[in-house]
Amino acid sequence: MGENGDTEIIEHHVDEEMEKKRILRSHGSSFMESVTPSERDGHSSTQSSHRLLAYSDALISIIATVMILPVAHTKVQDNEELKESLQVLLTTKIAVYLMTFLIVTVAWAAHIRLFQVIERIDDCLALLNLACMMLITFLPYTFSLMATFPENILGILLFCACVMVLGFIQAVIVVYGFSRPFLLNDQIQVSENQVFYKHHILKVIMRVPIMCFFASIFSFIFFQMSYVILAIVIFLPYISQSLKWCRSKAIGQVEETPDSMMFYTYHPNEPLSKERVEAFSDGVFAIVATLLILDICEDNVPDPVMVQKQYGGSLVAALQNYGPEYLAYFGSFATVALLWFVHHSLFLHVTRTTRFMGLLNTFSLAFVGGLPLAYQLTHEFPRNSRNELEAIQISCVIIFFAGVFQLAIWVAALFSERETLHPYVRYGGREHAFMLAKLALYPCVALGTFFLTCILSKFSASIFHLMEITVPFAFLLLRLLVRGGLTLLRLIFCPDGPETRSALEEEEEEEARMPFNTMIT
């Protein structure tokens, strides 16, 4: 424990600074009204980090979903078999998309962790964070270089350089934050083990750039090794967590943390800022919903000369060519919007998100990101071709998994419902049944459509489009159906006085809601 002496000195120093700060502060607050505003700007320059984080989430979510574009813009030839072209796609571009999504979300999780420790910012931290963002947005490009030229070390070197600089900036942010304790999380601010926290966090943060440093050195000697190291970097938290679990089972509970350590533990139950999970998901859903309209706006405005020549000046005739594109756009927008709606309903009931729920959410979002591609494929092939059928089935599979992972979040939340859910949605409540129905709707419909298209392959396109149109109305009617079902059940099983009265009252309320719903449908 040669570190201890050092630690104590720093601790003393920090205590001294805290003391000074405290004096300054009490000074400031008592003088608050008497001094001119310019006197107390040491405090006004400290800002809530809320908007900075929202902006970071927006940037990261755009970057995470952007690698679907090269996949979507790969032109699939009609005469080619979809299977073959899909194999080409699957091997490189889709893998690149999924891996980039994973890496960017890992960077995002690190960013969340960092700003759960540092809760307030000043101008310096804001600028440092923007530098971080610039590097994160550059990651997908280095990654696609790695994927396109797997045997060239330039991609690895660029990637490692980015990650190392990122790690360095994060370390600077941590050091800067701990040198100004009023920027920190309240829990750490009052803790006596500030120095321990600082060392622990720096150790966790520096792990990644150091691994990358070794990876970049290995790339000169034996580049396959670099990929192995990079893979270890990504799965490191999971590996270290399971190792720790094994050790604790083998030797017994070894508690190293001085007080309940809530930061940088990599435990599946470590809290993950719910607000940021929502902001990131919103960003991904928003980008994915508009991906197809970007293409339509750019490519599907016909050329006036061409319209004059080919269609005799009839714009309607020219636009009819693009019919399938419009249909794909509205279909994918509706599906993404409704999946967002389910996500939104789900997170209304969640009070606290854990890392494990965040992971499931990432998987769900990765599938959502593939939706526009799947919808675009459905209209690129001639009617009733084998390719069209397969494209539709792939769309169903993607919708199914996107929905199933949302359902998994719900199940994971139910396992520790006392900490993660509002009381009124726990097992047995009506809201619980309603939420389950909402979450189950898309997976069920997708599965049903999948099997229907297997049996009635001739009508696959019609079945798929019918599904697109009916699902939004199913969501509108869902509440009515679940309510009706539950009221019926209650009337049958407990037909005693006050219960029935309240049920009747509720039915009245339902009736007040009815006319509107029927008007819509």
Place this chain on the structure above:
Amino acid sequence: MGENGDTEIIEHHVDEEMEKKRILRSHGSSFMESVTPSERDGHSSTQSSHRLLAYSDALISIIATVMILPVAHTKVQDNEELKESLQVLLTTKIAVYLMTFLIVTVAWAAHIRLFQVIERIDDCLALLNLACMMLITFLPYTFSLMATFPENILGILLFCACVMVLGFIQAVIVVYGFSRPFLLNDQIQVSENQVFYKHHILKVIMRVPIMCFFASIFSFIFFQMSYVILAIVIFLPYISQSLKWCRSKAIGQVEETPDSMMFYTYHPNEPLSKERVEAFSDGVFAIVATLLILDICEDNVPDPVMVQKQYGGSLVAALQNYGPEYLAYFGSFATVALLWFVHHSLFLHVTRTTRFMGLLNTFSLAFVGGLPLAYQLTHEFPRNSRNELEAIQISCVIIFFAGVFQLAIWVAALFSERETLHPYVRYGGREHAFMLAKLALYPCVALGTFFLTCILSKFSASIFHLMEITVPFAFLLLRLLVRGGLTLLRLIFCPDGPETRSALEEEEEEEARMPFNTMIT
């Protein structure tokens, strides 16, 4: 006043319903603990609209900036003169971009207004809002059809149809909201003039679709008239506001509103949700910052076969071709990020945004949206050509205006500083001086670069790149410079006891900050 009788009846009806609600509610709250959770879901189904609005802001900001893509992807030929090609660009695509931005922001402002009245949502409203979003995201496409085929009525008809359906859905949302008063703004909820509010809001909302209906009818008879009507629709609030102002000046103050009417007044001082202005701006900044990386990821990964053939397998040599693209990306990212930083600092000091400030913000964002295009142009021409010089000067002009409109927001806020600004940034404070310096930095630098490139046209590219590199550091040092200058001024002008002591203390604080800043630079 034939409406009055009708109004009274509705008012009575609403009162009755309110009474019923109140009874139900007090019933509910007293039973809260005794009943099962499923009993009180009438309340749990009501949700905060926060996340719905954040998602809408994200969607709308993407759509507003997306029309810059067709402009950015117009290939400018090297042998062509930039002026000529710019004229082609200016006449159609840039005009389309600016008009779309304007129209989408008008739709966004209407959306804000609507959800300032309706503050809580339920599932039905969430789904209706998503339908609205789908239509709004389709607007740019109809608009670009109108711009490409100005003499074909199909574009007008599609546009009008979208706007009419949008207006209808908004009206449904208002009617639905007023039929469930617990969804409304608290101020309206307790107001006795609910029915007046409802009629007033419906009147304002229905004005636009009705005008569009006439526009679509006129398109069959005399289509030029339709464009005039559509222009009136957009500028209607400004026209009606100035008419009202003239009338009030002519006849004297005519107060029609029963209590202080805060909704749908179109007064420049009407409050605009600060949160949503921030969310929308964040969305625009995030998209604009990443527009170039999207292009880089898609187009600038070289083909392995090409690298093998042309560069003998040397990836570095192949990537050197893309150098200017990377430079453009980092340059535009840094500029957008710093403009965001200024915007962020500005809105930290603002307590309340008005419609006029929102308008200025929109203008600033419209220029920000043009930045990636300008940066892309700077590297598309041969070194030291006349085209390159002009592209650089255009970039400077765009940066200048984006910054100047941010400055204008600040000036507008200062004019009513008691309502819109935190006390510590009002005239005369140190934070005030610092904020002014932050806001003035970009316009000044852009102006300086512009004139320098006019004089030293030979070194324009070097000057421009030097500017890109130095500005971030200027921001880091700004606080130090302003602080130093102000401390110096104070020491000179009021060198009395306690003042000097506090100044000394602050200097100490500054010194504590100094090492880090010097380390960075």
